[in-house]
Amino acid sequence: MAKIELKDVRKVYHGGVEAVKGVSLSVEDGAFVVLVGPSGCGKSTLLRMVAGLESISSGTIAIGDRVVNELEPAERDIAMVFQNYALYPHMTVRKNLEYGLKNRKMASGEIARRVDEAAKMLEIGALLDRRPGQLSGGQRQRVAMGRALVREPAAFLFDEPLSNLDAKLRVQMRAEIRRLQRRLKTTSLYVTHDQLEAMTLADTLVVLNAGRIEQAGSPMEVYERPASLFVATFIGSPAMNLLPLGAGGIAGLTAPDGLLSGAGPAKTLGIRPEHMRLADGEAPRPGEMRFDLTVTGVEVVGAESFVYGTLPEGGPEVAVRVAGYSHVEPGTRLAAAADPAYLHRFDRETGRRI
Amino acid sequence: MQKAVFPNRVLPYLLLAPQVAITIVFFYWPASQALYQSMLKEDPFGLKSKFVGLQNFTQVLGNPDYLNSVRVTVVFSVSTAVLAMALALFLATAAEKVVRGKGFYRTMLIWPYAVAPAVAGLLFLFMFNPSMGTFAYLLRDAGYRWNPLLDGDQAMLLVVVAAAWKQISYNFLFFVAALQSVPRSLIEAAAIDGASSTKRFWTIVFPLIAPTTFFLLVVNTVYAFFDTFGIIDAVTGGGPAQATQTLVYKVYNDGFVNLDLGGSAAQSVILMAIVIALTAIQFRYVEKRVHYA
Ligand SMILES: Nc1ncnc2c1ncn2[C@@H]1O[C@H](COP(=O)(O)OP(=O)(O)OP(=O)(O)O)[C@@H](O)[C@H]1O
Ligand SMILES: [Mg+2]
Numbered sequence: 165m166a167k168i169e170l171k172d173v174r175k176v177y178h179g180g181v182e183a184v185k186g187v188s189l190s191v192e193d194g195a196f197v198v199l200v201g202p203s204g205c206g207k208s209t210l211l212r213m214v215a216g217l218e219s220i221s222s223g224t225i226a227i228g229d230r231v232v233n234e235l236e237p238a239e240r241d242i243a244m245v246f247q248n249y250a251l252y253p254h255m256t257v258r259k260n261l262e263y264g265l266k267n268r269k270m271a272s273g274e275i276a277r278r279v280d281e282a283a284k285m286l287e288i289g290a291l292l293d294r295r296p297g298q299l300s301g302g303q304r305q306r307v308a309m310g311r312a313l314v315r316e317p318a319a320f321l322f323d324e325p326l327s328n329l330d331a332k333l334r335v336q337m338r339a340e341i342r343r344l345q346r347r348l349k350t351t352s353l354y355v356t357h358d359q360l361e362a363m364t365l366a367d368t369l370v371v372l373n374a375g376r377i378e379q380a381g382s383p384m385e386v387y388e389r390p391a392s393l394f395v396a397t398f399i400g401s402p403a404m405n406l407l408p409l410g411a412g413g414i415a416g417l418t419a420p421d422g423l424l425s426g427a428g429p430a431k432t433l434g435i436r437p438e439h440m441r442l443a444d445g446e447a448p449r450p451g452e453m454r455f456d457l458t459v460t461g462v463e464v465v466g467a468e469s470f471v472y473g474t475l476p477e478g479g480p481e482v483a484v485r486v487a488g489y490s491h492v493e494p495g496t497r498l499a500a501a502a503d504p505a506y507l508h509r510f511d512r513e514t515g516r517r518i
Numbered sequence: 519m520q521k522a523v524f525p526n527r528v529l530p531y532l533l534l535a536p537q538v539a540i541t542i543v544f545f546y547w548p549a550s551q552a553l554y555q556s557m558l559k560e561d562p563f564g565l566k567s568k569f570v571g572l573q574n575f576t577q578v579l580g581n582p583d584y585l586n587s588v589r590v591t592v593v594f595s596v597s598t599a600v601l602a603m604a605l606a607l608f609l610a611t612a613a614e615k616v617v618r619g620k621g622f623y624r625t626m627l628i629w630p631y632a633v634a635p636a637v638a639g640l641l642f643l644f645m646f647n648p649s650m651g652t653f654a655y656l657l658r659d660a661g662y663r664w665n666p667l668l669d670g671d672q673a674m675l676l677v678v679v680a681a682a683w684k685q686i687s688y689n690f691l692f693f694v695a696a697l698q699s700v701p702r703s704l705i706e707a708a709a710i711d712g713a714s715s716t717k718r719f720w721t722i723v724f725p726l727i728a729p730t731t732f733f734l735l736v737v738n739t740v741y742a743f744f745d746t747f748g749i750i751d752a753v754t755g756g757g758p759a760q761a762t763q764t765l766v767y768k769v770y771n772d773g774f775v776n777l778d779l780g781g782s783a784a785q786s787v788i789l790m791a792i793v794i795a796l797t798a799i800q801f802r803y804v805e806k807r808v809h810y811a
Contacts, residue, residue, distance in 0.1 A: 215706075215710060216709075216710075217706050217709070217710075236709070237706070237709045237710045238709060238710060238711070238712040238713075242710065243710065244706075244707070244710050246703045246706075246707060248701070248703055250701065250703035250704050250706070250707040251707075252704060252707075252708070252722060253704075253726070254725045254726060263708070263711050263713075263721075264710070264711030264712055267711055267712035267713045267717065268712050311707075311711075315711075
């Protein structure tokens, strides 16, 4: 059990690619922190620096109260679950689990106890004498988890461990990882590009973009108060609707007085699809914003549908969440409404929240 | 596999013909000739020959020179294969670690393969010839009594080194490819699992490249058996006192120098049997322990 502390960590690869541009982050003891960001933003690089698989160009990384910059991966007391599982193909599952313990010269009784315990916890007891090649993807995933568990390390590092699984299994394993982590209370750093995975797993969500932290906070905090345009569009599906605010307001949008006044820097307004509703045939309610939309398409998810429409005069496209099944025809003109309380404002120049 | 159906009944045989012809001309025909020859006894002038059954074989197998040659062949082949493979593997792992100039380093290591065996033999002959070789001079300067023309063990050492040197490039190429096919994440996982780099090599990398090692073992043994004639001929000529006379060399020597065609053919047949047996054993027993990932 330990805290992980990153101070102004940078990574410049051979050839000058700056993959991580000064990241400071503190992972509390027992916390589950998820690093999320688009492909190439430096998530894996950051995780691999914590693991010791990649050198640190500048800054410090501490695990517990030791600075680990110069320590070998084995000396950092961490365990890692790889995206491709990285199981040793020529060893049985049992040997895979034992490998890290034997290398540490642990007593054989203790090794057997830990392997049994992990096998029970992950329900892989029946697979112990098989080789990785004889397992399904989901089973391999469990074994990879098991290999990390038996080590009883100070911290778990996960690099997109679920991305090779099918959708159903992914949801199941996600819940399982969460349950295990809650139970073991081992500090965990988890990398993913799947925002749904990030939202559901994290105690603290860290959104990375181009080697920098855009925002860190609890998933709901990040969702409800995105610190930047990038976070606003990255977290949430479909993405937040963005409306660039011009000098004369926004064509097709009527809003209560003063809401769209152009004082201060150029702004972009944001509103999430679920905070909008179709209001066709309703009389406008006081204090509400009203959108005049031409429907471009409907996406039926099942429990809900998303109606997409554009504002007039070549305005932006917005999505409106509708409960249940919606059968609006494309081309129809519709009114939609939203409560200004849910409006987000961003400085268009810097992208930061106002 | 899907069966191809040809509308023409002659075409398939025509397509097959070149391959079959080559195999017949270059393998079955000489092999059957050797078998036939091995039962004949010919006079030194090649004027008449008579059928003697297995007499050539009993003579060959009862000959202490022949048994010596078997011993020489075993020592030579095992040493050459082991030396060539061990050095190549060492160089390949070193090449993995090179960051700058990787391509250059690899290219340089591949070149010796382009050198013909006899030329390779000559190179070593010149370097280690007791009367004019640079290395021979250095060795003697260092107080070592170097004379492979008189000392059988030294002669053996010299041909082994020359033969292995020639084969290192080939092995190197295969080992480099094999090492590259070991996923990096496995090695990283092992590093996190607390294995030192030596331990990672022997417990993860080496087992995973075992199929390549096995393949090279077969190739190198066959090479040491058959393709080293040129090297031995150039460096020692089978001497001194037959200390480096391998089975293949003896076939040549008895047949073409001493003109004992029947005996030479009998040796060829035995050699053929040895190779078939060797390959069968390798595939049957060694391969079973090899894990193909
Ligand atoms: N060994 C390397 N040498 C040079 N550049 C690298 C190296 N590894 C990664 N990079 C670069 O560093 C940046 C970050 O890479 P990284 O693998 O950390 O991305 P990521 O966020 O994990 O992306 P993904 O979600 O696709 O896995 C990328 O621009 C990548 O091209
Ligand atoms: Mg990655």
